[in-house]
Amino acid sequence: AVNRVPPYLCNFQVMKIQTRFQMEGISKRTISLEDQKKLILQGKDIEEINFEGTQLEKQVINKGTNTLIVREFMEECIKDGNGVLPGKTIFFCSSKAHARRIEEIFDKLYPQYHGELAKVLVSDDPRVYGKGGLLDQFTNNDMPRIAISVDMLDTGIDVREIVNLVFAKPVYSYTKFWQMIGRGTRLLEASKPKPWCTEKDVFLILDCWDNFEYFKLQPKGKELKPQLPLPVRLVGLRLDKIDKAIAINQIDITEREVAKLRWQIATLPKDSVVIKDAAVALARLDEENFWINLTPQKLEFLRAEIKPLFRTVSEADFKAMRFERDVLEYSLAVLNEDREQADTLKDDIVEQIGELPLSVSFVKQEEALIRAAQASHYWATADEEAFDELVAKLGPLMKFREQMASPGPVHLDLTDILHNKERVEFGPQQEAVSISRYREMVEALITELTEHNPVLQKIKSGETVSADEANQLAELLHEEHPHITEDLLRQVYKNRKARFIQFIRHILGIEVLQSFPDEVSAAFDQFIRAHTTLSSRQMEFLNLLKNFIIEREKVARRDLINAPFTVIHPQGIRGVFSPAEINEILLLTERLAA
Template identity: 25%
Template structure:
């Protein structure tokens, strides 16, 4: 369902139905962020309070019927035991709801869904064609064919979401970068005086990609609040935390009378981020501008948001449409009594609108395996390469080399296999993630299993065992990355791959940086090896065991290297703003003029229900020609629209009377009188319910097509619709009454 169309509300109704039918006793709702958990809990409290929702992030002891959690929290709770018993056994939940089901959820947390034996419902705002095959597979569906879908264009057309007015604002610097030669003489002096980096290098130009990443230009982010009127709730999407802070500083510089409260940075680096989100969600409270880095991109439901400002580049279609969804919610009386929110604005400074208006094919990329998983698989690949090179027949277990560093490929093979065996042996088979792979884990925890590995063994280890949680002590990330680099280098040497030279240069570069740290005793101890690595002679006839020696001796030292961070540079050069351009996004057209006329007419006519012509339509009385003239005069003189608008309405609705009736509805008593012949005789419960539903429809929409009686919700009473509830003569009478109600709204010339 489109963002803002009511996924959470819909699934709460489903939970209510399943609970009332005794299909679900306990329900688990999973979201990927704390803010979304809080939002879901509040929604359940509002719409289904009897379910006693429990926020597992704040309260892990209470009992209820609906439990709401993040994925990592649930992963941890599954393994918790009380008196030797798991609190959350495989059958604890009858229904699991996945909020925003997509590829990363499937790849990271699929163990949760494999562990629990329950019904599974996935919610997503991602367009159906952008969802990956694995996610569809989790629900046993074909790619591109969800169980149900309600797209953005449908939701806007049906009036459940508001459309956008998209404006692209071209800024020269953000599109072309900054060139020294293009600056004024005064700006060139300022350029030369900047502290660009630690080496004192002064660049000739700065590419567009660097702006708002590490170079911030003041003139590019000058915000202006229109005098006197308070700006509507606005979200500014920033590149990073430093960029967000810079935007806030520029705003506060220009508008000091707001005292830093009007515009606030909201991301994971600020204190009390949830408190700021709650304040932003309150219409009359500051902040009114939220400068967000990722935190408000998805999931946050704030109907009062009317402006979205893109100050960062987005190329993921999924993320872009979710970000737009922050502005699509309906909001009653936002601009005053009777003046509802009917659109929102998008201001784009980074060419996102132009990019997505072309409806390009995009990809969110593959989710990379964890570093530990890649290391496990690389070591498996090394074993396979060594076995192919040296053979695997009649291998017997031998003692490891005396000094730890393997001197032959056979010793390296044994050491690598033992390292993998110890990692597998440390996997806890009682862990719910490991338990489904228990057979493999117990088998490969034994030394003999590693003496000879078949092709099937390699496949099972790489697919099923790699990446499982292990109890081995955690190691520094830098050391593990160095391990992976050396493993790739060993494999490139064994396979004679062209990447070998580049990987050698990376190792030599690391050795050069380590040599600069020779004042540290641990580095000085291995200085001879570090210096040898930088010479060409050492690499002549290098062997795979030699590379493993380098890995073992230097892996603990790489964490001593300085982590280089790009220096942030602030400038204040005059940027050039191009002419604003309206952009129409596919499936998200700007609000139609006629639709605005319809909305204004509905509000106006409901307020003038005592007008004679409107009163006749409400009371199901026939219209005369002069009544149509009165309706035209009422709409045009009331400033609701032009005569062409009125004529278009009459043409589209097959008559002005039918158009007005569709806006004001039929008086309920008048509708009841129309069906007096039915209510004067005995009715079955289903017949009475069907007639009540018809009257409800007429009261809201004024007219009714008979074909609707063969669709939901009428088929919910009987699969055959009206024909399964009434007999032939009664159906004919029913259709006759509906036709008469429609004809009374049409004036036929005598």
């Protein structure tokens, strides 16, 4: 019907949109530094926040995820002839509450449309039906452009002008899935054109929950590569370790990891349609000869054909699996002789172990190992048997740590930094006021003194002042309340390099000084404009780095391979940029945070 000339139905393209929280869950590991600070200030325990991506819109509601989906839709959707507003669209939501949240986000992000851009259409709302009702408005009027639906519009509706479908929920019925897609396949009636949709040769599906992957469909269209589910990442690390062990002739390590991999493969869910469809590939692994000599070709087969199957693993202790992943990644760093990466991973593992509550009887039974693993000499001599013991004995206990642990010292330090930035101390009595209040006091004093102080009058008129005059003015301002100094002005106006007279000229409106946050933001914007091929992950890393520099006002090379940058990639900057790109970024940071 699509390929017929002329076609009976409209073809479609698919764009996959999946957030990090959808793929990796919401936990201390995935929450950004900025958001961790906000949570701490709200009195929330970071360690207690631990949800899988599949729990979104069920056990956990994250406004940021819905906001990101709405923003991505508005950027990527097919728009009307003016290229401003989205064409007619259906948002498929998981519940009425979810639909209302999406509607609220549209209203908040795009207030210029006065709540008319998107409307919730649900079957138990009497406003939906009849002439002039919401469904009639969506079908026959310019507004609303977006119908947010819970089941009601999944089937049966005939609005030919629909050019966007957004799957903001997972769908598990193959039949229903195609019925939902059918809402966009109707062609326009040439005799009845509507101004908001004068042509339609394709419609767009934004898939936010990997529905096409679930049904093993490969549609045309742009796809954003999502980050891998935890079980897939674990198997990938294991294959990397096997590959490395073979390369350096570590036979014992190879045999250990191969045995673990075979056990993982044996536990794949046999009833999954994905596993059933992979029966031929899995049958190859049953041949004993396959495992005797793992050639590069066999390892590539395992990566390409077997590793992706682990996305079907859902019945697992994911907290124990995360701990196993960290230990496995540490052991791989040791094999690679990457001491910096190994030290970073070790510190994180030791922190996790240290947060196990000995007050729990199950944890208490492993007290000797828990205490030993927190000592430096333990890691200096730890071998593969020690790593296996950690995973076997402490992995199952990680669920107690995440239930009962308190925020770590990193978060407390962040709170302290924020507090210091919000207030300023001045004068011999060490008075303390907010930065904004101190700025008001400074500007009020200088405005008052300008009326009769000759040096300030010279500055205001654009004349140059001598060094002696500048010193006299500095002494006067320091003596008068609020005891102004160059250092205080740098703190208050967030500019670490400007000199005293420059601040005075800025206050008098003669010279515009760029604050440090503005300077950093402008530098990063310029860097991004000069590098037009940056990926979404690289953009995310640069945004995090920008905020890090603004908050800390300094950055060291070592910072870039530690948290919070390991949230984006376990290897920090090394896993996101090439060596040449890293050198460019280091030059940028040195210039800003010198």
